[in-house]
Structures are given as structure tokens and as C-alpha cells.
Amino acid sequence: MDGLSGQTWAITGAAGRIGSDLRQALAGDGVRLVSVDVAPVQPVHDGEQVHRLDVADVADLDGLARALTGCDGVVHLAGIPDEADFHDLAEINIVGTYHALEAARRAEVPRLVLASSNRVTGCYDVATTVDPGVPPRPDGFYGVSKVAGEALCRLYVDKFGLRTVALRIGSYEERPVSARHARTWLSRDDAARAFRAAMTADVRFAVCYAVSANRELWWDLADGRALGFEPVDDAGDLVPLTPIPPGTPQGGEFATPGYSLERMHRR
Ligand SMILES: NC(=O)c1ccc[n+]([C@@H]2O[C@H](COP(=O)([O-])OP(=O)(O)OC[C@H]3O[C@@H](n4cnc5c(N)ncnc54)[C@H](O)[C@@H]3O)[C@@H](O)[C@H]2O)c1
Numbered sequence: 001m002d003g004l005s006g007q008t009w010a011i012t013g014a015a016g017r018i019g020s021d022l023r024q025a026l027a028g029d030g031v032r033l034v035s036v037d038v039a040p041v042q043p044v045h046d047g048e049q050v051h052r053l054d055v056a057d058v059a060d061l062d063g064l065a066r067a068l069t070g071c072d073g074v075v076h077l078a079g080i081p082d083e084a085d086f087h088d089l090a091e092i093n094i095v096g097t098y099h100a101l102e103a104a105r106r107a108e109v110p111r112l113v114l115a116s117s118n119r120v121t122g123c124y125d126v127a128t129t130v131d132p133g134v135p136p137r138p139d140g141f142y143g144v145s146k147v148a149g150e151a152l153c154r155l156y157v158d159k160f161g162l163r164t165v166a167l168r169i170g171s172y173e174e175r176p177v178s179a180r181h182a183r184t185w186l187s188r189d190d191a192a193r194a195f196r197a198a199m200t201a202d203v204r205f206a207v208c209y210a211v212s213a214n215r216e217l218w219w220d221l222a223d224g225r226a227l228g229f230e231p232v233d234d235a236g237d238l239v240p241l242t243p244i245p246p247g248t249p250q251g252g253e254f255a256t257p258g259y260s261l262e263r264m265h266r267r
């Protein structure tokens with residue numbers, strides 16, 4: 001893959017669902033991987049460096065900066081991937097993203113790709129086409145944590161000269177299984193396309209939706225296309241396009257009060 005072959009990239013959250021698949025794709029592109037997680041990571045190529053963080057070490061900025069030293073970029077996937085207690089989301093997703101950016105700054109790593117989420121705008125109506133320029137309307141505390149992550153990226157670009165791309169990932173699933181997925185699905189191959197574009201685009205700062213080329217979409221793809229992201233797959237080939245009535249939030253069940261209330265335990 002032009003541009004990425006021979007580069008060294010750190011992947012945080014490397015052991016997770018997206019991290020495992022993405023590392024396979026990037027190893028095939030000739031990328032040398034530095035894999036960071038609190039969970040065990042199965043290396044996908046000879047010489048892959050693995051940094052297993054202790055949960056207690058997440059605050060170890062120096063350790064993270066050491067892991068990132070010499071990298072051409074970092075893909076920051078580590079985090080809680082759904083609604084949870086806000087204290088945990090603040091610590092893992094918001095402070096964790098600050099650590100990834102600050103470690104990149106200290107290690108002089110020039111670019112970071114953030115795994116943001118469509119849930120940043122999950123309270124918009126399904127009748128609205130959303131682009132990355134509209135004000136955030138998160139569908140829960142998880143979405144709020146991703147809004148903060150995007151704001152941290154903007155700060156590190158404007159103030160400290162990093163380059164960042166935030167991908168608002170749709171529903172990363174093996175296959176779409178619901179009416180909502182028919183609009184929000186991101187296939188494995190399209191995810192690899194989105195990350196490659198974000199990792200190589202000649203931009204200082206961008207936010208875009210990472211979603212497949214589903215025949216019905218709630219999100220404008222222009223900002224992704226400007227980075228070179230051209231999705232190919234279509235959930236409409238795999239699942240019926242059952243109508244979703246106007247007045248329904250794009251986050252669907254995630255946007256209901258109960259979804260958050262059931263996951264707020266700590267205090
Ligand atoms: N899966 C989706 O549909 C989707 C959609 C939008 C955004 N995202 C985002 O993409 C990222 C990856 O999602 P996923 O589905 O692969 O989730 P996942 O839970 O499978 O992977 C997350 C990984 O992060 C690791 N991790 C958690 N806290 C950590 C910490 N403090 N330090 C280091 N590693 C830590 C976990 O051990 C795990 O391996 C997340 O940030 C998620 O919010 C996912």
C-alpha cells in the first residue's frame with residue numbers, strides 16, 4: 001500500500017475487535033505494528049512489538065510515550081466502546097485520549113487517528129442527514145466522551161501542531177442484522193479503507209463518518225471522500241431496508257433514557 005508500506009504505527013486497543021482486524025489488514029500493507037493494550041495481544045507479523053499495559057499503568061504517560069517513540073503515527077482505539085458509568089468513560093475514554101495525544105506530542109509522533117463514533121450525533125432524527133459540521137447531539141455519556149476526544153484532537157492540532165483525523169465509526173459488525181444497521185453498518189473491508197485513508201491523508205485536522213456505502217445513509221460522506229475514503233459494501237444487499245419512522249433518533253435504542261440509566265452504577 002503506497003504511503004503506508006514500511007511505516008511504523010502504534011495501535012492502542014490492539015487486542016479489541018477493530019484492533020485485531022485492522023492489524024491484519026495493515027500487516028498485509030507492510031506496516032510495522034507497535035501494539036498497545038491492557039489485554040493480551042496476538043501478534044500478526046514477525047517483529048510486531050507488543051506493549052501490555054497494566055490497567056494501573058494507563059496513567060503512565062511516560063510508558064506510553066516510550067512505546068510510541070519512533071512511530072510514524074498512532075491509531076487510538078483503546079477505550080470503553082459503549083454506554084457505561086460516566087466516571088469510567090471520563091477516565092478511560094477522555095483521559096485515555098488525552099494520554100494518547102500527549103504521549104504522541106512527547107514522543108514527537110506527528111499524527112493520530114481517533115476512533116470516534118456516530119454516537120456523537122445519535123440524537124439527530126433519522127429524517128436528518130448529518131455532516132461532521134453540525135453541532136454534536138450525543139445519544140449518551142459514551143457519545144459525550146467521544147465529543148471530548150474530538151475536542152482534544154482539535155486542541156492538539158491547533159496548539160501543538162499534531163495532525164489528527166477522527167473517524168466517526170458506524171456499526172462495525174460482521175454482518176448487518178437490524179433496520180438500523182442497514183443505515184449504519186461499517187464492514188470490515190470498508191473499515192480498513194477508512195483507516196488507510198485517515199492514516200495517509202494530507203490534512204491537519206478532519207472529522208468524518210466511517211460507514212459502508214449503504215444505499216440509505218444518515219451521514220454525509222463528503223468529508224471522508226475528501227480524505228480518499230471510498231466505501232464499497234452495502235448493507236442493503238444483506239438486510240431488508242425496513243422503514244424507520246421520522247421522529248426516531250439515529251441512535252435508536254442507545255438514545256433511550258433507560259439505556260443510560262441501566263448502565264450508571266457507580267454513584
Ligand atoms: N465497534 C463499533 O461498532 C464501534 C463504533 C464506533 C466507535 N468504536 C470505537 O472503536 C474503538 C474500538 O472498538 P472495538 O469495537 O474494537 O472495542 P473492543 O472493546 O473490542 O476493543 C477495545 C480495546 O481497548 C482495550 N482497552 C480498554 N481500555 C484500555 C486502556 N485503558 N488502555 C489500553 N487498552 C485499553 C480493551 O482491552 C480492548 O482490547 C473504541 O474506541 C470504540 O469506542 C467502535
Ligand SMILES: O=C(O)[C@H]1O[C@@H](O)[C@H](O)[C@@H](O)[C@@H]1O
Nearest residue numbers: 081082117118119170171172
Ligand atoms: O452505533 C453503533 O451501532 C455502534 O456505536 C459504537 O460507538 C459502539 O462502539 C458500538 O457498540 C455500537 O454498536
